[in-house]
Amino acid sequence: QELLVESGGGLVQPGGSLRLSCETTEFSLNNYAIGWLRQAPGKGREGISCISTSGTSTYYADSVKGRFTISRDKAKRMVYLQMNSLKPEDTGVYYCARAGYVSNLGGNFRCEYDYSGQGTQVTVSS
Numbered sequence: 001q002e003l004l005v006e007s008g009g010g011l012v013q014p015g016g017s018l019r020l021s022c023e024t025t026e027f028s029l030n031n032y033a034i035g036w037l038r039q040a041p042g043k044g045r046e047g048i049s050c051i052s053t054s055g056t057s058t059y060y061a062d063s064v065k066g067r068f069t070i071s072r073d074k075a076k077r078m079v080y081l082q083m084n085s086l087k088p089e090d091t092g093v094y095y096c097a098r099a100g101y102v103s104n105l106g107g108n109f110r111c112e113y114d115y116s117g118q119g120t121q122v123t124v125s126s
Contacts (some may be wrong), residue, residue, distance in 0.1 A: 002023055002096075003023045003026045003027070003068075003115045003117070004022055004026075004081060004096045004097065004098065004099070004116060004117035005022070005023055005024065005096075005107075005113060005117055005118075006020060006021065006022055006094060006095065006096045006117045006118070006120040007020070007021045007023075007120060008020040008061070008092065008120060009094060009121045009122045009123055010022050010121075010122070010123070011018070011122030011123045011125065012086055012122070012123070012124055012126055013124070013125055013126050014086060014087055015085060015086065016086060016124070017082070017083060017084045017104070018078040018083050018086065018122060019080055019081065019082050019083070019088065020036070020068065020080065020081040020083065020094055020096075020120060020122075021078055021079070022034060022036075022076065022079040022080070022117065023077065023078050023079075024077075024087055027068060027098075028077070029077045029079065029094070030053065030068060030072075030074045031053060032049055032053060032098050032099055033051060033052050033053055033054075033074065033098075033099035033102045033111050034050070034051055034079040034094075034095055034096065034097070034099065035047055035048075035049055035050030035051070035059070035069075035097050035099055035100060036048050036049045036050075036081045037095040037097050037109045037113065037116060038069065038090075038092045038093070038094050039092050039093045039095070039109075039119070040089070040091060040092040040094070041091065041092065041117065043092075045095065045098060046061065047059075047061065047063045047097075048060065048064050048079060049061070049064065049068055049070040049111070050070070050099060050102075050109065050110070050116030051070045051071065051072055051079065052102065052104075055072050057076075057104055057109040058070055058109060059108075059109045059110055059111065063089075064083075064090075065126070067083065067084050067085045067086075068081060068082065068083050068084070069081070069082040069084075070076075070082075070117075072091055076114065079096065081094070083122070084126045086106060086122075087124060088124050088125060089124075090122060090124050091122060091123050091124050091125070092121075092122060093119040093120070093121055094120050094121075094122050095117055095118075096098050096113045096116065096117045097102035097111075097113035097115065097116035097117070097120045098113060098116070099111035099112060099113055099114075100112060100114030100115075101114075101115060
């Protein structure tokens with residue numbers, strides 16, 4: 001049973017763009033903060049972005065800040081990750097994840113995750 005389903009991965013040249021999508025039919029996506037995790041080859045998963053239920057608070061890891069944009073469409077019950085200026089080090093499996101806990105202390109929005117999808121492969125290579 002897949003709770004979250006990602007799509008949009010693929011092979012792209014350095015400097016290119018991809019948009020990842022996340023959806024679920026198992027719970028109301030709109031009721032949760034949703035984030036994206038990335039697992040590079042040979043490394044653990046890292047949280048790279050998260051968006052609050054309202055969409056007004058976001059988090060980006062330093063490695064993607066200024067290049068990636070997370071958004072959500074409540075009418076479609078979708079969450080997106082627009083990835084621009086992709087680099088070879090962005091290569092990895094990208095997972096959509098549901099935040100079981102969020103914090104927003106001093107304006108620093110953070111998410112902790114309890115479920116994630118099966119992932120979609122992103123390969124940045126020439």
